[in-house]
Amino acid sequence: QVQLQESGPGLVKPSETLSLTCVVSDYSMTGDFFWGWVRQPPGKGLEWIGSIQHSGSTYYNPSLKSRVTMSVDTSKNQFSLNLSSATAADTAVYYCARLTWTRYFDHWGQGVLVTVSS
Amino acid sequence: DIQMTQSPSTLSASIGDRVTITCRASQSISGWLAWYQQKPGKAPKLLIYKASNLEIGGPSRFSGSGSGTEFTLTISSLQPDDFATYYCQQYKSPPWTFGQGTKVEVK
Numbered sequence: 001q002v003q004l005q006e007s008g009p010g011l012v013k014p015s016e017t018l019s020l021t022c023v024v025s026d027y028s029m030t031g032d033f034f035w036g037w038v039r040q041p042p043g044k045g046l047e048w049i050g051s052i053q054h055s056g057s058t059y060y061n062p063s064l065k066s067r068v069t070m071s072v073d074t075s076k077n078q079f080s081l082n083l084s085s086a087t088a089a090d091t092a093v094y095y096c097a098r099l100t101w102t103r104y105f106d107h108w109g110q111g112v113l114v115t116v117s118s
Numbered sequence: 119d120i121q122m123t124q125s126p127s128t129l130s131a132s133i134g135d136r137v138t139i140t141c142r143a144s145q146s147i148s149g150w151l152a153w154y155q156q157k158p159g160k161a162p163k164l165l166i167y168k169a170s171n172l173e174i175g176g177p178s179r180f181s182g183s184g185s186g187t188e189f190t191l192t193i194s195s196l197q198p199d200d201f202a203t204y205y206c207q208q209y210k211s212p213p214w215t216f217g218q219g220t221k222v223e224v225k
């Protein structure tokens with residue numbers, strides 16, 4: 001059973017870069033799946049941020065594309081998210097997840113709360 | 119972007135009730151729809167994919183139907199573990215988008 005675990009700072013200052021890592025366990029990232037990030041502001045719904053393949057091929061939500069960078073390190077079986085120029089609107093629980101080849105999310109990490117505040 | 123709209127936003131129900139949640143897409147998504155259950159403080163959990171396929175291990179009281187622009191999630195007999203928020207997600211075309219959620223609460 002694949003497991004995903006997010007890590008990163010829980011507090012980010014405005015205008016700085018929000019950086020998170022997701023470690024994948026019990027499944028090789030070189031398999032036939034995609035890997036992605038979804039966020040959820042407190043009390044609100046879910047927003048897909050972007051996805052990446054083990055090859056490094058990425059697709060980002062156009063609403064965030066100018067600020068998002070994702071990368072993958074298959075040697076460590078992990079992938080990362082960078083969101084630049086953070087504002088209070090980026091305060092959310094950030095989930096990493098596995099996407100099937102058709103692009104629904106079949107496994108999720110437990111989530112990490114990131115607060116953007118000075 | 120494809121907009122997903124769920125109704126109702128909140129649903130009050132009792133144990134044993136049959137519960138139906140609707141999800142509408144702003145354009146046809148064929149059957150490319152998933153349903154998730156989320157409990158407070160927890161990650162979403164996949165329930166249904168391709169509109170009507172129950173994820174392995176999912177309780178058989180959950181079922182999904184629909185195609186095109188209108189979809190439903192049905193709980194045949196509501197159990198205590200089912201009080202949660204439910205989200206639909208389209209994966210017909212990116213960006214992948216979710217409905218705003220339907221909270222099933224105790225009546």
